[in-house]
């Protein structure tokens with residue numbers, strides 16, 4: 001069984017106690033169908049070493065394998081899609097880094113076992129890059145990034161949204177501020193009825209914009225990147 005406690009100091013400073021495997025599986029079973037949807041997004045706001053995200057990734061990769069194991073191309077693209085759907089925040093930089101490493105090791109072991117000779121380092125680099133963006137060292141209460149002393153910085157937590165809008169190898173990245181996403185989401189029911197989709201004044205109000213991809217109102221992205229082959233996503237900065 002994996003260790004649940006590192007030091008008493010870390011428990012008292014940051015409430016750091018990791019969840020045991022049995023509880024992780026039981027809790028994931030409560031949302032079992034979502035764990036089987038390859039692109040269903042999960043955010044763990046106190047991610048620790050990533051036990052919940054690892055369980056969800058395992059379940060998603062099992063689905064990818066059962067559907068796409070005969071084609072290395074399809075398997076690789078869908079395994080990358082599974083990885084893009086997982087997000088985490090932790091206030092401790094070492095935990096965030098261990099989380100990234102744990103998720104990468106799990107992903108790479110499956111990827112290498114299924115794709116064998118066709119497994120390649122470009123895809124591995126893309127997987128590491130996605131984890132670097134999706135697992136953030138920050139304060140989930142203030143929604144700001146933190147420094148090495150766990151103090152809030154001036155930088156808000158920003159998450160990348162990854163999609164494959166044309167269902168081919170091209171990936172689209174848009175960055176959103178987490179505080180805006182959460183605020184707009186909680187306000188959405190209030191504004192949704194009042195908003196006229198085609199009214200520019202309404203669209204500019206309160207950071208909303210009309211999303212041509214989903215055809216819905218969404219908070220404005222802080223950054224948008226050109227479509228690019230997912231193996232080359234590092235080129236987008």
Ligand SMILES: C[S@@+](CC[C@H](N)C(=O)[O-])C[C@H]1O[C@@H](n2cnc3c(N)ncnc32)[C@H](O)[C@@H]1O
Pocket residue numbers: 014015016017018019044045046047048049050051052089090091092095138139140141
């Ligand atoms: C109880 S542990 C749970 C870790 C993991 N979710 C699990 O179940 O194994 C709490 C984690 O939250 C982190 N943490 C504490 N305060 C936080 C905050 N304000 N923002 C983000 N992470 C925080 C700690 O560093 C620790 O890794």
